[in-house]
Amino acid sequence: MNTLIDMVLIACIVCFIVDCSGIMTDIRKAVANLIYRKTKMKVDYNELKLKPIGCSLCSVWWCCLIYILIAGEFTIVNVTFAAFLSLISSNISGFMLCIKDFLAAVECLIQKLIEKI
Secondary structure, X not given: OHHHHHHHHHHHHHHHHXXXXXXXXXXXXXXXXXXXXXXXXXXXXXXXXXXXXXXXXXXXXXXXXXXHHHOOOOOHHHHHHHHHHHHOHHHHHHHHHHHHHHHHHHHHHHHHHHHHO
């Protein structure tokens, strides 16, 4: 059971890094600049695909597989759960952004209440 919980936490961390933090945009820009410097070919960084780290689905899949291999818990249940977490990775990211937006709305409401005092 701890392995499944660990995999959920890994999925949350990976989704935050890949989808919410903005680091993937910076990495794609850096790779596009590197390609341009080496080949003088203009590359649109928005269309640059960096599999297996460029999307949360791939990243969650590979991170969970690596984790269950290292943990010695490579079973069909764990692989299936890794596939499921990969499938819902965009939902995990969306849920984290919803929580962020909800907290921002609560903060705004509190600020309005403070201003009335």
